[in-house]
Amino acid sequence: MKYVDEFRDERAAQQLAAEIRRMTTRRWTIMEICGGQTHTIVKYGLEDLLPPEITLVHGPGCPVCVTPLELIDKAVAIASRPDVLFTSFGDMLRVPGSDRDLLSVKAAGGNVRMVYSPLDAVGLAEKYPDRQVVFFAVGFETTAPANAMAVREARRLGLKNFSILCSQVLVPPAIRALLSSPTNRVQAFLAAGHVCTVMGYHEYDPLAASYRVPIVVTGFEPLDILEGIRLAVVQLEAGRHGVENAYARSVKREGNVPAQQLLQEIFHTIDRQWRGIGTIPMSGLSLRPELAYFDAEVRFDVGTITAEESPECIAGSVLQGLKKPHECPVFGTVCRPEKPLGAPMVSSEGACAAYYAYGRLRPPQAIETSP
Amino acid sequence: MTLARVQPDFDGAACPIPLTDYPHVLLAHGGGGTLSQHLIDKIFLPAFANEALGSLHDGATLPVERGVLAVSTDSFVIDPIFFPGGDIGSLAVHGTVNDVAMCGARPFAITAGFILEEGLPMDDLWKIAQSMGEAARAAGVRVVTGDTKVVDRGKGDKIYINTTGLGIVPQGVRIDPARATPGDVILLSGPIASHGVAILSVREGLAFETQVTSDSIALHGMVAGMLDAFPDIHVLRDPTRGGVASALNEIARSSRRGMRLDQSALPIAEEVQGACEILGLDPLYVANEGVLIAIVPPEAEGPVLSAMQAHPAGRHARRIGAVVADHPGTVVMRTTIGGTRVVDMLSGEQLPRIC
Known part of the structure; x- marks a missing residue:
């Protein structure tokens, strides 16, 4: 298949891997930000091609994984209301809340529907004027423009029965939080190509400069990731730290300016809680005050929900690149995709799910605990 | 790919119960x-x-x-x-x-x-x-x-x-998933995932540039030809729900043998692969209704493949892997870039990803 097969070609992959092996002289820890990249790495057995000195750790870029438990509980409470038609991307439906997930709400008679686009939810609101249609708007900068577009469209149509339950998060503040942490081991980042397609990559310059880390904008196919790693290693070995674009077929430096303008029209930046990590300053998007009418948390009073994580789950450490999934004592035993303790075991972008599905025969490679 | 499919021609014919009497089932x-x-x-x-x-x-x-x-x-x-x-x-x-x-x-x-x-x-x-x-x-x-x-x-x-x-x-035929034996080759009769993608495209109202058609077809003619060519076929399976991955996992578990697949050998139609890429589905887990997997001793590969390819639904039949003594009960795949991964049983439903 054109534009896909070229990026999964064995000979090209082996050449890139040989180049990486040739120039690697020291141990390097590189984090890929996006869960989609994590899945490519594990699904293609990409680490088989890399020299042992390179450790890939998996970042927080899994929208489902970082959505706070309290918000999932709120989603469950709202979706259980008889007047609500609750819509979500498929991935979100199986993420465990404190006591159940959205699929269980559906099984118990709740009107929960999977959609492929937030605009489908707007269409449902038009079609069912006597129902409150709620869309679970989660994700990074990648999904934010489509979610913003849905709100803009609902406003244009004057819909009184559409709202979003919003948990939009932003990548650069998360990178800053990881790099500021005293436990950080990450020496270079592969930035998420889709996020940069929207936002561009100028936001990463100050991060690379102040923390002296290479940041390489990277795509999602195996060859994209190998090229991202290669460019990161070139910089690391040379002691350089700049921002480079290894995904030029999709990403421009300034990004998608109309999409950014749309985000500014609909959202403003706020402090946001990340599941497993905690609150990161100015790391999320929320509807602008004048659009609060479309905010499901305002529209539906579900009370204050306090939720407790499973004490055994190490999702927070996995999402911060401090531990690998199989270092978790309950990985694959108590915690499995059918009965997950944490979100990374569920999502198609979760690191634990990737290791469980594709990587179980791989000898465990722990993250270096001393520099 | 065009197959001789059973597509009744309704033109000119009409339901014999006059619609004015009973337009709906009561x-x-x-x-x-x-x-x-x-x-x-x-x-x-x-x-x-x-x-x-x-x-x-x-x-x-x-x-x-x-x-x-x-x-x-x-x-x-x-x-x-x-x-x-x-x-x-x-x-x-x-x-x-x-x-x-x-x-x-x-x-x-x-x-x-x-x-x-x-x-x-x-x-x-x-x-x-x-x-x-x-x-x-x-x-x-x-x-x-x-x-x-x-x-x-x-x-x-x-x-x-x-x-x-x-x-x-027929006499002398003994198909049994437990008979998969190290050294056996795994054959697949045709392109995968067409049925599941065709259903999804209509169910979810997804508009693709190319219409994906279900592969639904009867395969017993192909099987008869294969058994004529080599009666001692060890395992046959049609990978319907759960796709090729789930079928092979079931066989691996019942036979307590390992399986090794070659990803670049897996046949898939371009429009089906495109749809799977967009939706974030792994075609290995998508349903088929006109594809079969055969596990045969190595000496049977030639004659059985020829028999499969002689059937209209088997023209693209090919070898996709082998049964191995290693990692019993587990299916492992050599990926297109030369790495390896486990191909697991599907857990729950495949849900399209967020981005």
Whole structure:
């Protein structure tokens, strides 16, 4: 298949891997930000091609994984209301809340529907004027423009029965939080190509400069990731730290300016809680005050929900690149995709799910605990 | 790829129950009275016409050869009931015939139980019965006995069909998933994931540039050819729900053997792969209705592959991997870039990803 097969070609992959092996002289820890990249790495057995000195750790870029438990509980409470038609991307439906997930709400008679686009939810609101249609708007900068577009469209149509339950998060503040942490081991980042397609990559310059880390904008196919790693290693070995674009077929430096303008029209930046990590300053998007009418948390009073994580789950450490999934004592035993303790075991972008599905025969490679 | 498919031609023909009388199925159509009789006489008997059914007895009596009988039962609840490449009626025949064929048997008869939802358009029922009859005739099997029930509106989803298939296993044939043996080769009859993607594209109203068509087809002719070429085939399986990955995992577990696949050998149509890429689905887990997996000793690879390729649905048949002694119970795949990964059993439903 054109534009896909070229990026999964064995000979090209082996050449890139040989180049990486040739120039690697020291141990390097590189984090890929996006869960989609994590899945490519594990699904293609990409680490088989890399020299042992390179450790890939998996970042927080899994929208489902970082959505706070309290918000999932709120989603469950709202979706259980008889007047609500609750819509979500498929991935979100199986993420465990404190006591159940959205699929269980559906099984118990709740009107929960999977959609492929937030605009489908707007269409449902038009079609069912006597129902409150709620869309679970989660994700990074990648999904934010489509979610913003849905709100803009609902406003244009004057819909009184559409709202979003919003948990939009932003990548650069998360990178800053990881790099500021005293436990950080990450020496270079592969930035998420889709996020940069929207936002561009100028936001990463100050991060690379102040923390002296290479940041390489990277795509999602195996060859994209190998090229991202290669460019990161070139910089690391040379002691350089700049921002480079290894995904030029999709990403421009300034990004998608109309999409950014749309985000500014609909959202403003706020402090946001990340599941497993905690609150990161100015790391999320929320509807602008004048659009609060479309905010499901305002529209539906579900009370204050306090939720407790499973004490055994190490999702927070996995999402911060401090531990690998199989270092978790309950990985694959108590915690499995059918009965997950944490979100990374569920999502198609979760690191634990990737290791469980594709990587179980791989000898465990722990993250270096001393520099 | 074009296959000789059973696509009944409805042009010029019309439902024999005048729409003005009963445009929809009523509860009384399942009540055993005049309306039930009407349904049998006007819809089912003409569609399935054969002696065994025509006797209208409580059950069918069938003369059988000596030997081993293969029996398989299946239920069809597909939504939508009409889809590109078939409908619930043709699918019920193909699915049942294929299950019997995967036992190495030659299917000769099927039964059909219909559960209809009150309000189902009579015209839809007629089309489905016609399509089922056509598919059965094309496959050389008879629908020998049946049953119809009607449930209240809202208590079913238009139409469910339950079937049982009967077939005779030829002497010397012993298909058994436990017979997968290290050194055996794994053959696949054709491009994967077409059925699941075709259904998803209609169900979710996804508009692709190219229409993806279900691969639904009866495979017993191909199986007969394969067994003629080499009777000692070890394992046959049609990878329906759960796809090729789940079928191979089941075989790996029952035989306590490992399997090794080569990702670059897996055949997939470009439009199907494109749809899977967009939706974030792994085609290895997407349903097929016209594909089979055969596990055969290495010396049988040539003759069995030729027999598969001689069938219209097997033209793209190829070897996709081998049974190995390592990692018993686990399927491992060499990826297109030369790495390896586990191909696990599907957990839950495949859900499209967020981004």
